Amino acid sequence: xxxxxxxxxxxxxxxxxxxxxxxxxxxxxxxxxxxxxxxxxxxxxxxxxxxxxxxxxxxxxxxxxxxxxxxxxxxxxxxxxxxxxxxxxxxxxxxxxxxxxxxxxxxxxxxxxxxxxxxxxxxxxxxxxxxxxxxxxxxxxxxxxxxxxxxxxxxxxxxxxxxxxxxxxxxxxxxxxxxxxxxxxxxxxxxxxxxxxxxxxxxxxxxxxxxxxxxxxxxxxxxxxxxxxxxxxxxxxxxxxxxxxxxxxxxxxxxxxxxxxxxxxxxxx
Amino acid sequence: xxxxxxxxxxxxxxxxxxxxxxxxxxxxxxxxxxxxxxxxxxxxxxxxxxxxxxxxxxxxxxxxxxxxxxxxxxxxxxxxxxxxxxxxxxxxxxxxxxxxxxxxxxxxxxxxxxxxxxxxxxxxxxxxxxxxxxxxxxxxxxxxxxxxxxxxxxxxxxxxxxxxxxxxxxxxxxxxxxxxxxxxxxxxxxxxxxxxxxxxxxxxxxxxxxxxxxxxxxxxxxxxxxxxxxxxxxxxxxxxxxxxxxxxxxxxxxxxxx
Numbered sequence: 001x002x003x004x005x006x007x008x009x010x011x012x013x014x015x016x017x018x019x020x021x022x023x024x025x026x027x028x029x030x031x032x033x034x035x036x037x038x039x040x041x042x043x044x045x046x047x048x049x050x051x052x053x054x055x056x057x058x059x060x061x062x063x064x065x066x067x068x069x070x071x072x073x074x075x076x077x078x079x080x081x082x083x084x085x086x087x088x089x090x091x092x093x094x095x096x097x098x099x100x101x102x103x104x105x106x107x108x109x110x111x112x113x114x115x116x117x118x119x120x121x122x123x124x125x126x127x128x129x130x131x132x133x134x135x136x137x138x139x140x141x142x143x144x145x146x147x148x149x150x151x152x153x154x155x156x157x158x159x160x161x162x163x164x165x166x167x168x169x170x171x172x173x174x175x176x177x178x179x180x181x182x183x184x185x186x187x188x189x190x191x192x193x194x195x196x197x198x199x200x201x202x203x204x205x206x207x208x209x210x211x212x213x214x215x216x217x218x219x220x221x222x223x224x225x226x227x228x229x230x231x232x233x234x235x236x237x238x239x240x241x242x243x244x245x246x247x248x249x250x251x252x253x254x255x256x257x258x259x260x261x262x263x264x265x266x267x268x269x
Numbered sequence: 270x271x272x273x274x275x276x277x278x279x280x281x282x283x284x285x286x287x288x289x290x291x292x293x294x295x296x297x298x299x300x301x302x303x304x305x306x307x308x309x310x311x312x313x314x315x316x317x318x319x320x321x322x323x324x325x326x327x328x329x330x331x332x333x334x335x336x337x338x339x340x341x342x343x344x345x346x347x348x349x350x351x352x353x354x355x356x357x358x359x360x361x362x363x364x365x366x367x368x369x370x371x372x373x374x375x376x377x378x379x380x381x382x383x384x385x386x387x388x389x390x391x392x393x394x395x396x397x398x399x400x401x402x403x404x405x406x407x408x409x410x411x412x413x414x415x416x417x418x419x420x421x422x423x424x425x426x427x428x429x430x431x432x433x434x435x436x437x438x439x440x441x442x443x444x445x446x447x448x449x450x451x452x453x454x455x456x457x458x459x460x461x462x463x464x465x466x467x468x469x470x471x472x473x474x475x476x477x478x479x480x481x482x483x484x485x486x487x488x489x490x491x492x493x494x495x496x497x498x499x500x501x502x503x504x505x506x507x508x509x510x511x512x513x514x515x516x517x518x519x520x521x522x523x524x525x526x527x
Contacts, residue, residue: 060428080428092425096443096521105439106429137521 007074009193010036010059010161015068016218017054027218028054032068034212034221036161039191043204044212045247051219052197056165059195060086073160082109085154085192089166091146093138093153100125100134103153110157124152127186144175148182155190164196168203177235180206184232201251205244206235213250223250308491316491317498325480330499332475337464337507340399345456348404349449352411357441373405377463381470390472395464402463403456410452414445447522450515457511461504477503 015032018025028051036042044052057063059070061080070077072084093102100121107117125131128148138146147167154162167183168176180203187194187207198204204211208227215222225243233240290310297307320326354361355369377398388394418441426436468478477496484492515522 062424062427080430082430086428088421088425090421092421094422094425094440094443096446096519097439105431108435108439109430109432139521 008035008071009038009040009073010034010195011069011071011074012055012059013069013071015055015058015066015070017051017058017063017066018218029058029066030218030220032219032221036193036195038160038193040210041187041194041196041208042210042212043196043198043208044214045198045201045204045251046214046219046222047251048199049219050214050216052214053165055214055219056086056163056195056197059161060084060163062086082106082157083160084163085157085159085161086163087147087150087154087165087167089169091138091143091150093141093146093149095138098135098137099130099141099149102138102149103156106153106156120156121152124156125149127155127189128152129182142175143171144179147171147179151183151186155186155192158190159192162192162194164194164198166198167196169199176200176203180235181232183207188231201244201247202235202240205240205247206233211243211247213247215251223247305488305490308494313491313494316489317495320480320492320495326495326499329475329477329480329496330503333464333468333477334503336395336399336467336476337460340396340464341403341456341460343396344400344403344460345407345453347400348407348409348452348456349411351404352408352413352449352452353415353437353441353445355408355412356415356445357437369408373409377402378466378470381467385471392474394471395467398467398470399460399463402459406455406459407449407452410448410455411445414448414452415441417448418444446519450511450519450522454508454511457507458504461500461507465500 012032012034015029016027017029018027020026032055034042044055046052054063058066059077061077061084064079072081077084093099094105097105103121103124104117107120110117112120121134122131125134128151130145130148130152133141133145133149138149141149147170151167164183168179171179184207196204196207201211205225205227211225211227212221213223213225214220225247227240227243229237229239293307294310297304297309299307317326351365351369355366356362380401381398384394384397388397422440422444423436426440431439464476465478465481468474468476469482477500481493481496484490484496
Protein backbone atom coordinates (compact mmCIF):
# COMPACT_ATOMS: atom_id res chain seq x y z
CA UNK A 1 0.00 0.00 0.00
CA UNK A 2 1.60 3.20 -1.15
CA UNK A 3 0.12 5.96 0.93
CA UNK A 4 2.01 8.99 -0.29
CA UNK A 5 1.45 12.20 1.61
CA UNK A 6 0.27 13.94 -1.53
CA UNK A 7 -2.38 11.36 -2.36
CA UNK A 8 -5.97 12.56 -2.01
CA UNK A 9 -8.06 11.04 0.78
CA UNK A 10 -10.86 10.56 -1.72
CA UNK A 11 -10.53 10.58 -5.48
CA UNK A 12 -13.50 10.33 -7.82
CA UNK A 13 -12.90 10.02 -11.55
CA UNK A 14 -15.58 10.03 -14.24
CA UNK A 15 -18.26 8.48 -12.05
CA UNK A 16 -21.65 7.93 -13.67
CA UNK A 17 -24.64 6.02 -12.41
CA UNK A 18 -27.79 4.87 -14.15
CA UNK A 19 -30.87 3.34 -12.60
CA UNK A 20 -32.87 0.83 -14.59
CA UNK A 21 -36.61 1.15 -14.09
CA UNK A 22 -38.49 -1.59 -15.92
CA UNK A 23 -37.40 -1.10 -19.54
CA UNK A 24 -36.19 2.47 -19.15
CA UNK A 25 -32.84 3.75 -18.02
CA UNK A 26 -32.65 6.73 -15.76
CA UNK A 27 -29.26 8.46 -15.64
CA UNK A 28 -28.76 9.94 -12.17
CA UNK A 29 -25.08 10.90 -12.16
CA UNK A 30 -22.69 11.83 -14.98
CA UNK A 31 -19.07 12.92 -15.26
CA UNK A 32 -18.37 13.34 -11.57
CA UNK A 33 -14.76 14.29 -10.83
CA UNK A 34 -13.90 15.22 -7.28
CA UNK A 35 -10.86 15.18 -5.01
CA UNK A 36 -10.85 15.47 -1.25
CA UNK A 37 -7.53 16.29 0.32
CA UNK A 38 -6.68 14.91 3.72
CA UNK A 39 -8.46 16.85 6.40
CA UNK A 40 -10.46 18.88 3.92
CA UNK A 41 -14.11 19.74 4.52
CA UNK A 42 -16.15 19.62 1.32
CA UNK A 43 -19.91 20.07 0.98
CA UNK A 44 -22.21 19.23 -1.88
CA UNK A 45 -25.32 21.36 -2.33
CA UNK A 46 -28.01 21.11 -4.94
CA UNK A 47 -31.74 20.70 -5.47
CA UNK A 48 -33.47 17.48 -4.44
CA UNK A 49 -33.07 14.79 -7.03
CA UNK A 50 -29.73 16.01 -8.36
CA UNK A 51 -28.11 12.78 -7.26
CA UNK A 52 -25.98 14.16 -4.43
CA UNK A 53 -27.15 11.56 -1.95
CA UNK A 54 -26.65 8.84 -4.53
CA UNK A 55 -23.05 10.00 -4.95
CA UNK A 56 -22.54 9.73 -1.22
CA UNK A 57 -24.01 6.22 -1.18
CA UNK A 58 -21.66 5.20 -3.99
CA UNK A 59 -18.68 6.45 -2.00
CA UNK A 60 -19.97 4.66 1.11
CA UNK A 61 -20.13 1.45 -0.92
CA UNK A 62 -23.83 1.02 -0.17
CA UNK A 63 -24.62 1.05 -3.87
CA UNK A 64 -22.58 -0.51 -6.63
CA UNK A 65 -22.94 -0.85 -10.37
CA UNK A 66 -21.50 2.48 -11.49
CA UNK A 67 -19.07 3.65 -14.14
CA UNK A 68 -15.81 5.41 -13.26
CA UNK A 69 -13.48 5.07 -10.33
CA UNK A 70 -13.62 5.86 -6.62
CA UNK A 71 -10.39 5.62 -4.63
CA UNK A 72 -9.85 6.05 -0.92
CA UNK A 73 -6.25 6.86 -0.13
CA UNK A 74 -5.22 5.45 -3.49
CA UNK A 75 -7.10 2.15 -3.16
CA UNK A 76 -10.24 1.44 -5.20
CA UNK A 77 -13.33 0.80 -3.06
CA UNK A 78 -15.08 -2.56 -3.07
CA UNK A 79 -18.23 -2.27 -1.01
CA UNK A 80 -18.50 -0.65 2.42
CA UNK A 81 -15.39 -0.25 4.57
CA UNK A 82 -14.42 1.05 7.97
CA UNK A 83 -12.00 3.59 6.46
CA UNK A 84 -15.16 5.48 5.54
CA UNK A 85 -17.60 6.59 8.21
CA UNK A 86 -21.16 7.62 7.43
CA UNK A 87 -23.74 9.72 9.25
CA UNK A 88 -27.27 9.45 7.90
CA UNK A 89 -30.02 12.03 8.13
CA UNK A 90 -31.89 9.80 10.59
CA UNK A 91 -29.53 8.92 13.41
CA UNK A 92 -30.02 5.18 12.89
CA UNK A 93 -29.18 4.28 16.43
CA UNK A 94 -30.38 0.78 17.24
CA UNK A 95 -33.23 1.19 19.75
CA UNK A 96 -32.25 -1.94 21.70
CA UNK A 97 -28.71 -0.75 22.44
CA UNK A 98 -27.55 1.88 24.90
CA UNK A 99 -25.68 4.89 23.59
CA UNK A 100 -22.32 3.30 24.48
CA UNK A 101 -23.27 0.00 22.79
CA UNK A 102 -24.52 1.87 19.73
CA UNK A 103 -21.07 3.41 19.35
CA UNK A 104 -19.28 0.20 20.25
CA UNK A 105 -21.08 -1.77 17.52
CA UNK A 106 -18.88 -0.01 14.94
CA UNK A 107 -15.89 -1.77 16.52
CA UNK A 108 -17.23 -5.32 16.09
CA UNK A 109 -14.86 -6.08 13.24
CA UNK A 110 -11.86 -4.26 14.64
CA UNK A 111 -9.35 -6.63 16.21
CA UNK A 112 -8.95 -4.77 19.52
CA UNK A 113 -9.32 -5.78 23.15
CA UNK A 114 -12.48 -5.08 25.14
CA UNK A 115 -10.55 -2.61 27.26
CA UNK A 116 -9.31 -0.67 24.25
CA UNK A 117 -12.81 -0.69 22.80
CA UNK A 118 -14.23 0.70 26.05
CA UNK A 119 -11.72 3.53 26.17
CA UNK A 120 -12.30 4.35 22.48
CA UNK A 121 -16.03 4.53 23.15
CA UNK A 122 -15.50 6.73 26.19
CA UNK A 123 -13.16 9.01 24.26
CA UNK A 124 -15.55 9.46 21.35
CA UNK A 125 -18.60 10.01 23.51
CA UNK A 126 -16.62 12.74 25.26
CA UNK A 127 -15.65 14.17 21.87
CA UNK A 128 -19.31 14.67 20.96
CA UNK A 129 -20.23 15.83 24.46
CA UNK A 130 -22.24 12.79 25.52
CA UNK A 131 -20.35 11.75 28.64
CA UNK A 132 -22.83 10.70 31.29
CA UNK A 133 -25.28 9.33 28.72
CA UNK A 134 -23.47 6.01 28.13
CA UNK A 135 -26.30 3.85 29.43
CA UNK A 136 -29.21 5.88 28.04
CA UNK A 137 -31.37 4.35 25.34
CA UNK A 138 -31.97 6.21 22.06
CA UNK A 139 -35.62 6.96 22.86
CA UNK A 140 -34.41 8.85 25.93
CA UNK A 141 -32.30 11.23 23.81
CA UNK A 142 -33.25 14.41 21.98
CA UNK A 143 -32.76 14.46 18.22
CA UNK A 144 -29.58 16.48 18.56
CA UNK A 145 -28.10 14.12 21.15
CA UNK A 146 -28.97 11.10 19.03
CA UNK A 147 -27.19 12.66 16.06
CA UNK A 148 -24.14 13.34 18.23
CA UNK A 149 -24.06 9.65 19.14
CA UNK A 150 -24.31 8.80 15.44
CA UNK A 151 -21.33 11.07 14.75
CA UNK A 152 -19.34 9.35 17.52
CA UNK A 153 -20.19 5.96 15.98
CA UNK A 154 -19.05 7.15 12.55
CA UNK A 155 -15.78 8.60 13.85
CA UNK A 156 -14.71 5.81 16.18
CA UNK A 157 -12.84 3.93 13.47
CA UNK A 158 -10.89 7.10 12.61
CA UNK A 159 -12.14 7.06 9.02
CA UNK A 160 -10.07 8.68 6.28
CA UNK A 161 -13.29 10.22 5.03
CA UNK A 162 -16.43 10.96 7.00
CA UNK A 163 -19.54 11.03 4.81
CA UNK A 164 -22.45 13.08 6.11
CA UNK A 165 -25.82 12.76 4.36
CA UNK A 166 -27.84 15.81 5.40
CA UNK A 167 -26.79 15.16 8.99
CA UNK A 168 -28.78 18.02 10.49
CA UNK A 169 -31.73 17.93 8.10
CA UNK A 170 -34.10 16.43 10.65
CA UNK A 171 -33.23 18.80 13.50
CA UNK A 172 -34.89 22.01 14.61
CA UNK A 173 -33.21 25.26 13.60
CA UNK A 174 -31.51 26.04 16.92
CA UNK A 175 -30.18 22.52 17.50
CA UNK A 176 -29.00 22.59 13.94
CA UNK A 177 -26.94 25.75 14.45
CA UNK A 178 -25.48 24.38 17.66
CA UNK A 179 -24.50 21.09 16.04
CA UNK A 180 -22.92 22.89 13.09
CA UNK A 181 -20.59 24.61 15.53
CA UNK A 182 -19.97 21.28 17.27
CA UNK A 183 -19.15 19.57 13.99
CA UNK A 184 -16.65 22.30 13.16
CA UNK A 185 -14.99 21.85 16.55
CA UNK A 186 -14.93 18.03 16.19
CA UNK A 187 -13.51 18.28 12.70
CA UNK A 188 -10.76 20.67 13.81
CA UNK A 189 -9.71 18.20 16.50
CA UNK A 190 -10.19 15.03 14.50
CA UNK A 191 -9.16 16.17 11.02
CA UNK A 192 -10.81 13.40 9.06
CA UNK A 193 -11.66 14.58 5.58
CA UNK A 194 -15.38 15.31 5.53
CA UNK A 195 -17.84 15.19 2.67
CA UNK A 196 -21.25 16.55 3.58
CA UNK A 197 -24.39 16.58 1.47
CA UNK A 198 -26.84 19.30 2.46
CA UNK A 199 -29.73 21.45 1.25
CA UNK A 200 -28.59 24.28 3.42
CA UNK A 201 -26.20 26.56 1.50
CA UNK A 202 -25.39 28.65 4.57
CA UNK A 203 -24.44 25.50 6.50
CA UNK A 204 -22.24 24.36 3.63
CA UNK A 205 -20.43 27.69 3.33
CA UNK A 206 -19.97 28.05 7.09
CA UNK A 207 -18.34 24.65 7.50
CA UNK A 208 -16.54 23.91 4.23
CA UNK A 209 -13.27 24.66 2.51
CA UNK A 210 -14.93 23.85 -0.77
CA UNK A 211 -18.59 23.85 -1.79
CA UNK A 212 -19.62 21.75 -4.77
CA UNK A 213 -22.81 22.82 -6.52
CA UNK A 214 -24.64 20.01 -8.27
CA UNK A 215 -27.56 20.26 -10.59
CA UNK A 216 -29.36 18.83 -13.53
CA UNK A 217 -30.58 15.42 -14.51
CA UNK A 218 -28.43 13.42 -14.68
CA UNK A 219 -26.71 15.11 -11.77
CA UNK A 220 -23.37 16.69 -12.47
CA UNK A 221 -21.08 19.20 -10.87
CA UNK A 222 -22.10 22.68 -11.98
CA UNK A 223 -19.56 24.73 -10.10
CA UNK A 224 -17.10 24.73 -7.21
CA UNK A 225 -16.73 27.57 -4.74
CA UNK A 226 -13.72 27.83 -2.47
CA UNK A 227 -14.23 29.29 0.99
CA UNK A 228 -10.72 30.53 1.75
CA UNK A 229 -11.30 31.49 5.37
CA UNK A 230 -9.61 30.01 8.44
CA UNK A 231 -11.48 27.89 11.00
CA UNK A 232 -13.11 28.28 13.44
CA UNK A 233 -15.30 30.81 11.73
CA UNK A 234 -17.70 33.42 12.94
CA UNK A 235 -20.98 32.65 11.23
CA UNK A 236 -21.71 36.39 10.85
CA UNK A 237 -18.69 37.04 8.61
CA UNK A 238 -19.75 39.14 5.57
CA UNK A 239 -17.40 37.11 3.35
CA UNK A 240 -19.43 33.96 4.13
CA UNK A 241 -22.63 35.77 3.17
CA UNK A 242 -21.16 36.82 -0.18
CA UNK A 243 -20.20 33.29 -1.12
CA UNK A 244 -23.60 32.06 0.02
CA UNK A 245 -25.38 34.60 -2.20
CA UNK A 246 -23.24 33.64 -5.15
CA UNK A 247 -24.09 29.95 -4.75
CA UNK A 248 -27.77 30.66 -4.18
CA UNK A 249 -27.98 32.69 -7.37
CA UNK A 250 -26.54 29.72 -9.22
CA UNK A 251 -29.08 27.38 -7.69
CA UNK A 252 -32.21 29.47 -8.14
CA UNK A 253 -31.05 31.97 -10.80
CA UNK A 254 -31.73 31.72 -14.53
CA UNK A 255 -31.53 28.11 -15.76
CA UNK A 256 -28.17 27.21 -17.25
CA UNK A 257 -27.28 24.50 -19.73
CA UNK A 258 -27.34 21.67 -17.21
CA UNK A 259 -30.64 22.77 -15.72
CA UNK A 260 -32.20 22.63 -19.18
CA UNK A 261 -31.30 19.00 -19.39
CA UNK A 262 -33.56 18.36 -16.42
CA UNK A 263 -36.57 19.07 -18.63
CA UNK A 264 -35.59 16.47 -21.24
CA UNK A 265 -37.34 13.12 -20.90
CA UNK A 266 -35.17 10.21 -19.75
CA UNK A 267 -33.76 8.33 -22.71
CA UNK A 268 -35.42 5.04 -23.49
CA UNK A 269 -33.23 1.96 -23.38
CA UNK B 270 -55.36 5.32 45.63
CA UNK B 271 -56.99 5.70 49.04
CA UNK B 272 -57.61 2.70 51.30
CA UNK B 273 -61.29 3.12 50.69
CA UNK B 274 -60.81 3.20 46.92
CA UNK B 275 -58.68 0.09 47.03
CA UNK B 276 -61.28 -1.68 49.11
CA UNK B 277 -64.01 -0.75 46.67
CA UNK B 278 -61.86 -1.98 43.76
CA UNK B 279 -61.41 -5.33 45.50
CA UNK B 280 -65.14 -5.60 46.13
CA UNK B 281 -65.89 -4.82 42.47
CA UNK B 282 -63.43 -7.44 41.24
CA UNK B 283 -64.92 -10.11 43.51
CA UNK B 284 -68.56 -9.28 42.81
CA UNK B 285 -69.11 -11.57 39.82
CA UNK B 286 -67.05 -14.52 41.13
CA UNK B 287 -68.95 -14.36 44.45
CA UNK B 288 -72.29 -14.36 42.64
CA UNK B 289 -71.22 -17.35 40.52
CA UNK B 290 -70.08 -19.25 43.59
CA UNK B 291 -73.41 -18.54 45.24
CA UNK B 292 -75.26 -19.81 42.18
CA UNK B 293 -73.04 -22.90 42.15
CA UNK B 294 -73.77 -23.65 45.79
CA UNK B 295 -77.50 -23.11 45.20
CA UNK B 296 -77.48 -25.53 42.25
CA UNK B 297 -75.57 -28.15 44.23
CA UNK B 298 -78.51 -28.43 46.61
CA UNK B 299 -80.96 -29.53 43.91
CA UNK B 300 -80.87 -33.28 44.51
CA UNK B 301 -78.41 -36.15 44.09
CA UNK B 302 -77.75 -35.70 40.32
CA UNK B 303 -77.13 -31.99 40.79
CA UNK B 304 -74.78 -32.65 43.67
CA UNK B 305 -72.71 -34.90 41.38
CA UNK B 306 -72.26 -32.21 38.68
CA UNK B 307 -72.18 -29.16 40.94
CA UNK B 308 -70.08 -30.40 43.80
CA UNK B 309 -70.80 -28.46 47.00
CA UNK B 310 -68.11 -25.90 47.71
CA UNK B 311 -67.27 -27.43 51.08
CA UNK B 312 -66.49 -30.78 49.45
CA UNK B 313 -64.20 -29.12 46.87
CA UNK B 314 -62.30 -27.28 49.57
CA UNK B 315 -61.91 -30.47 51.59
CA UNK B 316 -60.70 -32.43 48.56
CA UNK B 317 -58.26 -29.64 47.72
CA UNK B 318 -56.88 -29.71 51.25
CA UNK B 319 -56.38 -33.45 51.19
CA UNK B 320 -54.71 -33.40 47.77
CA UNK B 321 -52.44 -30.62 48.96
CA UNK B 322 -51.49 -32.25 52.23
CA UNK B 323 -50.80 -35.74 50.87
CA UNK B 324 -48.60 -34.30 48.10
CA UNK B 325 -50.75 -35.71 45.31
CA UNK B 326 -51.51 -32.30 43.86
CA UNK B 327 -47.95 -31.02 44.10
CA UNK B 328 -46.48 -34.14 42.49
CA UNK B 329 -48.88 -34.09 39.56
CA UNK B 330 -48.55 -30.36 39.15
CA UNK B 331 -44.78 -30.60 39.04
CA UNK B 332 -44.93 -33.38 36.47
CA UNK B 333 -47.22 -31.35 34.22
CA UNK B 334 -45.12 -28.22 34.60
CA UNK B 335 -42.04 -30.19 33.65
CA UNK B 336 -43.67 -31.54 30.50
CA UNK B 337 -44.89 -28.06 29.60
CA UNK B 338 -41.51 -26.40 30.11
CA UNK B 339 -39.60 -29.01 28.16
CA UNK B 340 -42.03 -28.80 25.24
CA UNK B 341 -42.11 -25.02 25.44
CA UNK B 342 -38.34 -24.74 25.25
CA UNK B 343 -37.84 -27.22 22.38
CA UNK B 344 -40.84 -25.92 20.45
CA UNK B 345 -39.90 -22.27 20.87
CA UNK B 346 -36.26 -22.80 19.90
CA UNK B 347 -37.32 -24.68 16.79
CA UNK B 348 -39.87 -21.94 16.14
CA UNK B 349 -37.30 -19.16 16.33
CA UNK B 350 -34.98 -21.07 13.99
CA UNK B 351 -37.61 -21.82 11.37
CA UNK B 352 -39.20 -18.38 11.70
CA UNK B 353 -35.83 -16.71 11.15
CA UNK B 354 -35.26 -18.86 8.06
CA UNK B 355 -38.72 -18.08 6.68
CA UNK B 356 -38.25 -14.38 7.40
CA UNK B 357 -34.76 -13.93 5.97
CA UNK B 358 -34.47 -16.36 3.07
CA UNK B 359 -36.80 -16.16 0.14
CA UNK B 360 -35.85 -19.65 -1.00
CA UNK B 361 -36.59 -21.05 2.44
CA UNK B 362 -39.93 -19.25 2.45
CA UNK B 363 -40.83 -20.70 -0.95
CA UNK B 364 -39.85 -24.26 -0.06
CA UNK B 365 -41.01 -24.51 3.56
CA UNK B 366 -43.60 -21.73 3.73
CA UNK B 367 -46.55 -23.52 2.11
CA UNK B 368 -46.01 -26.68 4.17
CA UNK B 369 -45.71 -24.64 7.34
CA UNK B 370 -48.83 -22.58 6.73
CA UNK B 371 -50.77 -25.68 5.68
CA UNK B 372 -49.79 -27.69 8.73
CA UNK B 373 -50.59 -24.94 11.18
CA UNK B 374 -54.22 -24.96 10.04
CA UNK B 375 -54.64 -28.50 11.38
CA UNK B 376 -55.71 -28.52 15.03
CA UNK B 377 -53.34 -30.46 17.27
CA UNK B 378 -56.29 -32.65 18.33
CA UNK B 379 -56.55 -33.72 14.71
CA UNK B 380 -52.88 -34.63 14.61
CA UNK B 381 -53.00 -36.60 17.85
CA UNK B 382 -54.10 -39.96 16.35
CA UNK B 383 -51.36 -39.75 13.72
CA UNK B 384 -48.75 -38.85 16.30
CA UNK B 385 -49.95 -41.71 18.49
CA UNK B 386 -49.52 -44.16 15.62
CA UNK B 387 -46.08 -42.89 14.66
CA UNK B 388 -44.55 -42.18 18.05
CA UNK B 389 -46.51 -44.40 20.40
CA UNK B 390 -48.57 -43.35 23.37
CA UNK B 391 -45.79 -42.44 25.75
CA UNK B 392 -43.66 -39.51 26.77
CA UNK B 393 -42.28 -38.95 23.24
CA UNK B 394 -45.73 -38.35 21.77
CA UNK B 395 -46.63 -35.98 24.59
CA UNK B 396 -43.47 -33.97 24.17
CA UNK B 397 -44.07 -33.74 20.43
CA UNK B 398 -47.62 -32.46 20.88
CA UNK B 399 -46.55 -29.84 23.43
CA UNK B 400 -43.57 -28.76 21.33
CA UNK B 401 -45.77 -28.39 18.26
CA UNK B 402 -48.23 -26.28 20.23
CA UNK B 403 -45.41 -23.90 21.16
CA UNK B 404 -43.66 -24.13 17.81
CA UNK B 405 -46.30 -22.64 15.51
CA UNK B 406 -47.00 -19.32 17.26
CA UNK B 407 -43.29 -18.69 17.86
CA UNK B 408 -42.29 -19.53 14.28
CA UNK B 409 -45.04 -17.32 12.90
CA UNK B 410 -44.17 -14.37 15.15
CA UNK B 411 -40.44 -14.69 14.53
CA UNK B 412 -40.96 -14.74 10.77
CA UNK B 413 -43.06 -11.58 10.96
CA UNK B 414 -40.66 -9.87 13.32
CA UNK B 415 -37.63 -10.60 11.16
CA UNK B 416 -39.43 -9.55 7.98
CA UNK B 417 -40.40 -6.22 9.55
CA UNK B 418 -36.86 -5.23 10.49
CA UNK B 419 -36.16 -1.68 9.35
CA UNK B 420 -34.24 -1.53 6.09
CA UNK B 421 -32.30 1.43 7.47
CA UNK B 422 -30.93 -0.74 10.28
CA UNK B 423 -29.83 -3.42 7.85
CA UNK B 424 -28.12 -0.75 5.78
CA UNK B 425 -26.32 0.47 8.87
CA UNK B 426 -25.11 -3.10 9.36
CA UNK B 427 -23.71 -3.06 5.84
CA UNK B 428 -22.01 0.30 6.37
CA UNK B 429 -20.38 -1.10 9.52
CA UNK B 430 -19.26 -4.19 7.51
CA UNK B 431 -21.08 -6.57 9.84
CA UNK B 432 -21.00 -10.23 8.83
CA UNK B 433 -24.12 -12.33 8.42
CA UNK B 434 -23.88 -13.78 11.90
CA UNK B 435 -23.34 -10.34 13.44
CA UNK B 436 -26.32 -8.91 11.58
CA UNK B 437 -28.47 -11.76 12.88
CA UNK B 438 -27.24 -11.39 16.46
CA UNK B 439 -27.15 -7.60 16.72
CA UNK B 440 -29.89 -6.43 14.36
CA UNK B 441 -32.35 -9.09 13.19
CA UNK B 442 -32.88 -10.91 16.48
CA UNK B 443 -33.34 -7.82 18.68
CA UNK B 444 -35.57 -6.22 16.05
CA UNK B 445 -37.75 -9.32 16.11
CA UNK B 446 -37.59 -9.74 19.90
CA UNK B 447 -40.87 -7.99 20.76
CA UNK B 448 -42.70 -10.09 18.16
CA UNK B 449 -40.98 -13.25 19.42
CA UNK B 450 -42.04 -12.44 22.96
CA UNK B 451 -45.69 -12.02 22.04
CA UNK B 452 -45.46 -15.26 20.07
CA UNK B 453 -43.91 -16.89 23.12
CA UNK B 454 -46.72 -15.67 25.39
CA UNK B 455 -49.18 -17.26 23.01
CA UNK B 456 -47.03 -20.40 22.91
CA UNK B 457 -47.11 -20.52 26.69
CA UNK B 458 -50.88 -20.71 26.76
CA UNK B 459 -51.02 -23.26 23.92
CA UNK B 460 -48.29 -25.42 25.44
CA UNK B 461 -50.03 -25.53 28.79
CA UNK B 462 -53.27 -26.47 27.07
CA UNK B 463 -51.51 -29.13 25.05
CA UNK B 464 -49.85 -30.50 28.18
CA UNK B 465 -53.16 -31.19 29.87
CA UNK B 466 -54.70 -32.34 26.60
CA UNK B 467 -51.91 -34.78 25.85
CA UNK B 468 -52.16 -36.22 29.35
CA UNK B 469 -55.82 -36.88 28.75
CA UNK B 470 -55.23 -38.30 25.25
CA UNK B 471 -52.18 -40.48 25.70
CA UNK B 472 -51.22 -43.09 28.23
CA UNK B 473 -51.57 -41.91 31.80
CA UNK B 474 -48.52 -40.92 33.77
CA UNK B 475 -48.10 -38.36 36.50
CA UNK B 476 -49.69 -35.02 35.62
CA UNK B 477 -52.67 -32.80 36.31
CA UNK B 478 -54.57 -34.28 33.36
CA UNK B 479 -54.20 -37.78 34.75
CA UNK B 480 -55.13 -36.51 38.21
CA UNK B 481 -58.41 -35.18 36.81
CA UNK B 482 -59.03 -38.30 34.76
CA UNK B 483 -58.62 -40.50 37.81
CA UNK B 484 -60.99 -38.30 39.74
CA UNK B 485 -63.58 -38.62 36.98
CA UNK B 486 -63.11 -42.40 36.75
CA UNK B 487 -63.70 -42.69 40.48
CA UNK B 488 -66.77 -40.50 40.33
CA UNK B 489 -65.12 -37.79 42.38
CA UNK B 490 -65.95 -34.58 40.52
CA UNK B 491 -64.46 -32.48 43.32
CA UNK B 492 -61.00 -33.75 42.27
CA UNK B 493 -61.68 -32.71 38.66
CA UNK B 494 -62.52 -29.23 39.85
CA UNK B 495 -59.46 -29.04 42.09
CA UNK B 496 -57.39 -30.00 39.01
CA UNK B 497 -59.07 -27.27 36.96
CA UNK B 498 -58.30 -24.65 39.57
CA UNK B 499 -54.68 -25.78 39.74
CA UNK B 500 -54.37 -25.57 35.95
CA UNK B 501 -55.77 -22.05 35.89
CA UNK B 502 -53.48 -20.87 38.69
CA UNK B 503 -50.34 -22.37 37.13
CA UNK B 504 -51.23 -20.82 33.74
CA UNK B 505 -51.71 -17.42 35.36
CA UNK B 506 -48.45 -17.72 37.28
CA UNK B 507 -46.46 -18.66 34.17
CA UNK B 508 -47.95 -15.77 32.22
CA UNK B 509 -47.10 -13.34 35.01
CA UNK B 510 -43.56 -14.69 35.28
CA UNK B 511 -42.87 -14.30 31.58
CA UNK B 512 -44.40 -10.82 31.48
CA UNK B 513 -42.10 -9.79 34.28
CA UNK B 514 -39.07 -11.34 32.57
CA UNK B 515 -39.89 -9.42 29.39
CA UNK B 516 -39.51 -6.11 31.19
CA UNK B 517 -36.08 -7.25 32.32
CA UNK B 518 -34.95 -8.62 28.97
CA UNK B 519 -36.25 -5.91 26.64
CA UNK B 520 -35.92 -2.67 28.59
CA UNK B 521 -36.09 -0.48 25.49
CA UNK B 522 -39.31 -2.20 24.42
CA UNK B 523 -40.90 -2.08 27.84
CA UNK B 524 -40.18 1.62 28.26
CA UNK B 525 -41.18 2.50 24.73
CA UNK B 526 -44.56 0.87 25.29
CA UNK B 527 -45.42 2.97 28.30
